[in-house]
Amino acid sequence: MNKYMWLLGMGLQKALAYRVNYAVTILAAVFPIILQWALWRSIYGYTQADTLYGMSYAEMLSYVVLAALMAQALRTGFEYDMAEDIKSGGLNRFIVQPLSYFGYRLSVFVGTNLGYFVATLGVMAIALWVAIRYWSLSIDIVDIALFLLSAVGAFFLQFMLFYLLSLTAFWLHEVWALFESTRVIGLVLSGGVVPLSVFGESLQYWLSLLPFQYLIYFPIQTLTGAISFEQVISGLLIQLVWIVVMMLLIAAIWRRGSRSYLALGG
């Protein structure tokens, strides 16, 4: 266990070395927020509607701000390292060392992203304070606790999703486009751009069968108290089920992929 904790610490140190990088990333997230704010302000102002897509203006504004920040909190990047390890023989050392590759990647991911994740949650707390203070959003302390649980679940679900995708490198030569298209499509399907209620009830039903909404839409709905306590609990359970399903899939695909792995490189 100690070796994985050491890896986690190393990842954290590496992440802290690039603090300016993080500040610029968060700054970049401000622009889409301004765009969304301007759009929804115009829409609510023009239509004079109390609610649109099941949300008031304050709720919509809070949603798009928090969702944009949540999307930043769930950043990845390890998938490219994994694909490189698989393609150029980087897995060789894990064959001879008493170290699980999954454990190694998970520890490094947690270490590298924990700082970003917690810092972004801090920025979200400021955004939440603005939402409560100026947009009259009412938040319950229980909702915040449940949100933190769902956010941790989303953090691991995101890891599993990209770990699973990275395994395609056993068979595919070029994987960047697969990663990027999944990232973009996943951002939309997880509610990272607009709330899923925009897509209408029938499409939202089909989207609920996929794991994506448990990354952003569900945690933000939990935080803003838009769903009942029972719905939150069942959502948390479904999120957990998705994590377990992905882990099982990872184990099965890893076994198959390992058979076609060529230990290249020196």
Place this chain on the structure above:
Amino acid sequence: MWRQLIKHLKIYGLLIKLNAIRQLEYRVNIVLGLLVEVGYLGIKLLYAYIIHDTGVHISGFAPQSLYLFIGTFILMTVFFVAMLQFNIMAFDRQIIEGEFDLILTKPVSAQFLATLKYVETWMVIPNIIVGVSLVAYGWYASGLAFDLINICLYFLYGLLGIVTMYCVFTLPLLLAFKLHNISAFHSLIWALWDFNNLPHRIFPSPIQIIGTVFLPIFLITNFSPLAVMGQLSAIEMIWGGVAPILLFILTCWGWRKAIHSYESGGG
């Protein structure tokens, strides 16, 4: 000057051809690249869907007119992705790894070669199709005359928009000569680009002024539809013509200054 311009245009034509042939070698990459672009296109169209669904008028513009703006933004994305995106991504690497030495030895402008040598060709096809369709629909549905004056105005401000785009996104790259690693700025550049997704008049006045005068990103995609709609004031029309020229002069001057800081880092 004109001779130089024609020479570089000819070279750029050759670069397009060479890049297109090189990319055809990896057809699977083209298909996967198209998949990525379709994903980004989906996000842009999401805004069009919301505008259509809510029927919102922005600063007096009906949804039909807004399609003209979104279509123009998508068409400009063609130039952004084809001309700039991959050059921006590779720029600091060529300075860090000393590849820039080779560029300095070529008998063409180093600025031209270092900022425009990669051209993405096939990946932009979905943007061309959707962009042209949206512009055509927005133009027709807004009841705008499809005459020579309007077409010329649209293309003139489009061309000036491309010059502005080149300058606005090339200037920050010059920091690479001083800082070397500027990868963190990439996400800022992409975010700034997406700011053009909707007409600039949707934003409060201070943002409009900053984005039109000080960091003129709104000149890139907004002025050609506004000119066709007759919504540009005389001052805006003049600024739309002058700003790109001033920016281009500033970019070339900045390049000459920045290049003095270059230290060959390669082995």
